[in-house]
Amino acid sequence: MITLLVVGTVAYDTIETPFGKVEKVLGGSALHFTNAASFFTDVGIVATVGKDFELSDIDFLKERNVDLSGIAIGEGKTFSWSGKYGYDLNQAITIKTELNVIEQFAPQIPESFRDASFVFLANIDPRLQIEAINQVNAPQLIVLDTMNFWIEHKYDTLMEAIEKIHMLIINEAELREISKEHNLVKGARKIMAYGPSWIIAKRGEYGVFMMSENEVFLAPAFPLEDVFDPTGAGDTFAGGFMGYLANIGEVSSETIKQAAVMGSVMASFNVEDFSINRLKKLKYEEIRERYTAFKRCCEFRDIEFR
């Protein structure tokens, strides 16, 4: 039995930023997500890697109650992504994507994962996201992420997946692309009509926009002086967000706002180093300190009107 299930990718990344370059480092949506979520709850990860993957590199996650038994070893090499960033770290330029084992990926949710109360479907083919949904037993919260490629090439399948979920976590530009609305409030409302009760739009250094039927919530991104590598920040946000919610076990307007703040706190660590390095060595005490600093950046004394 696990509390939080993630279905996504484990990858080898090659990344270049104005601050350095690393080759064949650990990456992938499911790995960044799990690295963050495992600070708060027990996580089961479903992904596939190639025969070249060094499983011992992610052994440290077991100490954080992560169940790695859902990682299948496929024929061929591990999925790999190569990209670079300029000084405007908001925009990644993809140099090469090698799907490798991902091409035959069909998520097999282990029996012991199927009763997870919280499910995160990281960015993969929406057809596979639907297959994963069909294998789980009525979770309390299903959250889905996607990307421009699926919006442009598998729109109908994606919308079919979106009908089956409770919450969508995507980038601001993806919200605009899916909804064909420039205004986020209008766009989110349009997507909610398909089923989801919550839409979260990630806005990079500007934080997150969150909307439900009754309210909008805006959380800033923690202002950092040194942003090193933004790769995985979105999945780290989702991991902190869902890990926190799964730990609390209650999904309400109040807990979702707190979770968005926790997601932002975790994402602020991720960008401080390449790959999963910063969160690998992160101490729980540092999360508490960063949260206190985060709060100081957005709290203000109530205004008294005459």
Added chain:
Amino acid sequence: MITLLVVGTVAYDTIETPFGKVEKVLGGSALHFTNAASFFTDVGIVATVGKDFELSDIDFLKERNVDLSGIAIGEGKTFSWSGKYGYDLNQAITIKTELNVIEQFAPQIPESFRDASFVFLANIDPRLQIEAINQVNAPQLIVLDTMNFWIEHKYDTLMEAIEKIHMLIINEAELREISKEHNLVKGARKIMAYGPSWIIAKRGEYGVFMMSENEVFLAPAFPLEDVFDPTGAGDTFAGGFMGYLANIGEVSSETIKQAAVMGSVMASFNVEDFSINRLKKLKYEEIRERYTAFKRCCEFRDIEFR
């Protein structure tokens, strides 16, 4: 005697957005600023208009304790700006700027304005901003705005002006351009070394970034479903910000944060209609309501750590 002095432009604007077009409507930095600030304090405005300007159009400001005696009537026509916006309302495209009377503008601060405790130098030639500073008697807070044109063409004069002020309110892109730093924290720190104790970067729909020696504060922009015309939003922000501060009369970390929220609240009204129309008919009660809604969008319950 007035509390808040603004030196800037009063203009005729021609504006086109995806939602409509208006010709020769009231605009200009000092007018948008005053329209907002006058809800909170008495304002003295120093600007120049042409013989074609209909002074009776701004008579309504007198009822809000605005002193219009600093508006000089110069030879020639009123300064006019013509611009348009696409669906991404963050970026204005200037079609035509006719300086007209502005070309001979030399701010003459009336005797009765010189003891103002709060001074806002809206975006004009930095040489004129310095001339204005030289005419006032030790105000509590001098705030300056500028634009890319002066950064690119009068950098040294601009930096000389910045040495004489307490706070800079500019756009995010301008902060990057002045400081030659992409990172806002680093950039703000660099500019503060010239003298200002506070730097505010306006980020359009993403709100504002504010930094002092000891802290960073981030306020969101109020999430609107219908943004009609963003012209003057920045000056309206500054007007709400400084009007609120001048009313309180105290400049501290806490009041500056509250003022930034009030500036954002006022800016959210400005974009709901063309020109100064929305704030012209705005009721004080609406400000209170919008503030309550604003707070709901960014407040979250404190997280309790184990």
